[in-house]
Amino acid sequence: MNPNPTYNQPHASFKLEGVFYDTIGLSSLANRFIKEGKDYQVSLGHFIVQWIDLSPEISLQTSGSTGTPKTVLMSKQAMVNSALATGDYFKLKPGDSALSCLPFEYIAAKMMFVRAYVLGLELDCVKPSSNPLEAILRSYDFCAMVPLQLENSLEYLHQITTIIVGGAKLSNGLKIKLKNSSSSIYETFGMTETVSHIAVKNISQPASFFEVLPSVSIGVDERNCLTVNAPHLVSTTIQTNDIVQLRSKTTFEWIGRFDTIINSGGIKIAPEQLEQQLEGFIEERFFITSQKEDSLGEIVVIVIERSKPYETLNFDILEPMKRPKHIYYVDAFKETISGKIKRQETLDLVKPE
Template sequence: MITDLPIPPGDGALEALLALERALAGGAPVRPHAPDAPPAPLPAHDGPLPEDLAVVVSTSGSTGTPKPAMLGTQALAASAAATHDRLGGPGQWLLALPPHHVAGLQVLLRSVHAGTRPVLTDPALTPFALVQAVAAMSGERRYASLVPAQLTAMATDPVGIEGLRRLDAVLVGGAAADPQVVARAREDGVRVVLTYGMSETCGGCVYDGRALRGVAVDVGPSGTLLLGGPVVAHGYLGMPELTTEHFVRRDGMRWFVTSDLGSVDERGVVSVLGRADDLINSGGLKVAPRVVEEGVLAHVPAVTAALAVGLPHERWGEGVALLVVTSPGGPPVGEVPHEGVGQIREMLRPHLPAHALPHRVRVVAELPTRGPGKPDRAAARDLLGGASGPS
């Protein structure tokens, strides 16, 4: 029987540690959830549950309805051991993420495996709160896991940078981080580790482009990434068709077939372009939103965050549209006029192909997100609305 486990943010999350320890030790598996959002009933599961099932964690719902991924004790142990091995050894963790999502949950689970007590702070992280939380950490090695928005807020503040510098490693995942922010933080002495993974792989399993110990990465015929090894989930609870579609056995191990386009070079370095269903088809040419977003952040002054989506275009089928956040003194919230869009296109022209240049730009106070800091492209399309219009 799977037990619902409400985990509040902040200090209340410590109360869940005992239930997680019992689940890892072979007790009843648990399903973490936010205490103010009772979860929907779990789907009926045909056949016996996996023998070592410990946690059922919901995916972020990036491709639609969240799916309950079944994580076993062996997968969670392999993930924790490989993470600590890559970072330099077990340590004490700072929890600054919602603990019912896989990234925040893993902070608690890694703490159980390391035999340490995590320090907790509110996910609405401020530079002063970060410094206070880090000062309360007593471990020989100290780690934190953040989403890109938190890293940006900390790395652009002198107090926040000081807090980050006191940590032995800062894992950043859940969405693509701004390369300029990452570079600036690293120059300031912060050990930023960019992670890639998902609920189905016990969270991050590729760090700074390199697979963790025991993890294998391959590219399927359609260009999507496959992740294999001991960290892969058993499948989805009560969803046999999706389990068959996304979980396969090969080379004596379980593999998860992702929906992310990417590549692996001859050195084994993994590059992720983004979700296959997020690609923009402009005049028959494919545009990866992440490439546009990184180009905008690097080459358009005053833009501090960007989200690219495809909208209907009368000539090209789809055109690139942008939601952006600007720094104080930048363009105000609202639609950027035609002349302004033209200026942005000229700034980007030396760096992006013509079919990737935006046709519409709208300034917003903040980008829409879902889950722990993941971009919500469906909401972005709703905010933009209408057609991109002619070039």
């Protein structure tokens, strides 16, 4: 590894598609990608141009899954530091192979490039698709995916030693399917503002919790929402709206989002917990949300991705106050590019009863 890794020069072992590039070579490659590359290579080319320019910062686009998409300025050195933390946690070493199969418009794919650049990994890039391993003939040490890709790649996962997955919630059904996988698979927790993930959870272990990466410390505020101190990434404390239960100084259990809590007649209901209870009872994708109601303030409703209504649905496993008062059906959910459901935009598609 470089004595003091920065964004100025790639690691001596860094390779892209089997070829080592210095910054001059990367500049030529980026321009070629932009002019004549495939769609995903064009996006990679634009990122490389930004990465190797003289600016110490780079603009990143948030996903917009919990609010309006926005552009944030991120320190390149913070991205280097994030790559180092990931490398330390997963014991990645120079010469290890990595596969990028995510869109380079977003932080997850950009960080795959940065990790290779900083840690000296040999990175291959393929067109983002719902089944990225289908045509892959070799094995890799490291890869990042979204849940949909993971679900569609079950028969090929033996080709990847370590997989990190994020961007959307993993269903319990998928977690069960992954129990016997020979790969080490980790769910990630993070956001664009924290330069990708700051914590991971080994989903092959049934009772595991999110564990923070090196140099990250955590706490909670008066709402039990997670606070993150990561001085190697950002100088100020990061305040999240994620309700958690701290399990130790370095581990936590994710409960839900504070901004989705439903207050129905004074009872506070976490929709994510209801979704977990109902998983397996409804075949299609669904989510729990709320609507305004005069007497209770808010009531619980459920939105199901299904064109034809169910004749009957039984919610008896839920406490009476937490049972959905209305059922809405939508042909197709609105979602981010990573597969995370845009709840409010999807709810806007339905007509209140």
